[in-house]
Amino acid sequence: MKKNDRIGNWIIFLFTAAALLAGSAIPAFPEATGIINGVVKTPWVKRYEALVYVERVEGKAFPAPKEKVFVSQKNLVFKPRLLPVLKGTTVDFTNDDTTIHNVFAPPGSAKPFNLGTYGVGVTKTETFDALGEVPLLCNVHAEMAGFIIVLQNPFYALTDKAGNFEIKGVPPGTYKLKVWHEKLREVTQNVTVEAGKSVSVEFTGLKNR
């Protein structure tokens, strides 16, 4: 092989190698997603948050996070009061209070359970493997209330005090968008998400449970 040919081969080789390396550093073409935003118009959002969520996204798997999620019991309240989780999530219920507590979900819940009564500083755990609403109660302090909503996918948001919400990273498609609120009946609207675009939704006329 002539010298010029060898140099040319090296250049081609180096170039190809560089391209391959660069190509491996470039992420795969990002999946195009859209944004759902809007407002839930009800005065109740000033008192308690509403949860807006995409009911179901087909064709994709959404494994539960490996990290645990916490619900604390302190000053005789569940904190957070409303916790959306992916199906399969494990939640730690920690007694951060100065008194004994209990956590249970009543019959009719998506996941009835009862952790029993436990003392200060103790943590008990439950995994939520069924979709739906799970009210949290304490049989020592009947006034305590909390909610876990078990969802199929991670496309959800909690409203702010004005009822505004924004859900990012939603794959393109047509979905049922739902609003859950502890005082109001659940409502649904169809929404179509397009890649690279935002779609705005307004929920009004919500009725008391």
Place this chain on the structure above:
Amino acid sequence: MINPFPLLIPDSPERPLEKASRETAIGTGGDGLERSGKSVWREGEMRKGTLWGMIGVMSLLVLATVSDKAEAIPAFARKYKTACITCHATFPRLTALGEAFRLNGYRLPGGDELYVKDPPVSMGAEAYKQVFPDAVWPSDIPGMPPLSIRIKTDYDYDVGGTRASRTNFGIDEAALLGAGSLGENMAFFVEIAHHEPALSATLNSDNTISTNFDSGTEFVGWLMWKDLFKKALGEHHLNLRLGTTGKQDLALPNTRGESRITVEHYLYEDELEIESSVGVELNGFGSQWRYNVGVLNGDGASSKKNHFAAASFKIGGLGYDGSGGTTEEGGLKTPPTGYWRDDSIRIGALYYKTYSGSEGFGFDRVGADVRVNYKDLSVAGGFITGKNDETKEKKDVWFAEAEYFVFPWMQPYVRYEHLTSDAANGDKSRFVVGAALLARANVKFNLEGRFYTKNEPIEATTGGKSNEDRIVVRLDYAF
């Protein structure tokens, strides 16, 4: 503009004396309470004169010592951190929203919890309903004790000039009130009221005289379950009240004593002895209608129970259930001007039957009334007839009244009432003229005169002169 009422309204350049329009339905401030009661016999004096005189004033005397039941409760002002005028248009008269609040078991329509500023004490989280019957049904109790105090004092001038003292100062009534809701489905009302003790006399049909001593202390209380069989019957349509039922609703529906702004009772309530006692009542309401039916304790001498039925129908204005009063988002609407305004027509009817005991006071009463509200004017009228079972004496009362909001704090009024009675010398006609003046939201003056154009039982003893004419200045306040 010169302030003609410096004692009532402090001069303030920021607050011109003009009709107010409210920014929101929920404001801040205190509350007011109004009750009225007769003061003719509050000193406990026996009326001198003939037995006819006793008969003529007997019903007045007995009922003069019966307290009104208040419909203005400052505890709600504290609960919602709102002014009296949210629910009252010159207390105790209720605004349309106030009426919806009362009927709804002392809960604001459209989401009471949203407006409560004094959080109740939870007796169990909502989800405990799912645990029942393995748990007590959840509810709540008021945070602060829902108690209010009301005082009513009178300066009374005897126009007729037949009393030993033509003028009299007195505390007409002092009362301790409590009311509120217990969770979503229960409501309560209690009142302990004290007025001057009084002694009355009655001439019986056998010419004997019965005396009645009123100690001056009265207790009223009831508990109400709301929305019975709600899924089958609908919301608000069937409620059960136990206790001293009827007092707030045993009347012509749109001219109830508890809701009047005058000092003077309605003549029909006094003459036809419409007063409540302990019993059971069913009531319900929709947007344009409401009803009450009740069975009450009799006088004890008969095993038969008194009973009553009342109903009212409304055209226009805010619904009895508060419908038409919330925004699309679910919050309370605010009237554009004049919280007292509720352009509407209300037509009501009442039937009330009492059974005779040994004293022979069986009575049938049937009547109807109407109230028309248009902007700042409210006019009402009614007719009711009653017949005594034993004596067969028939009494008919008709009346008409008008009230006008000159300013939010000033409401002049006039009422004419006419009683026709089968009894000899039983007829009466009178005017009640006056004005209600709010010095503060919870402090009210009434300047009022009562003038008889005919008062036969008195005229029979006084030679044609009605000595029951009077002028009264009343101070009502509550906190």
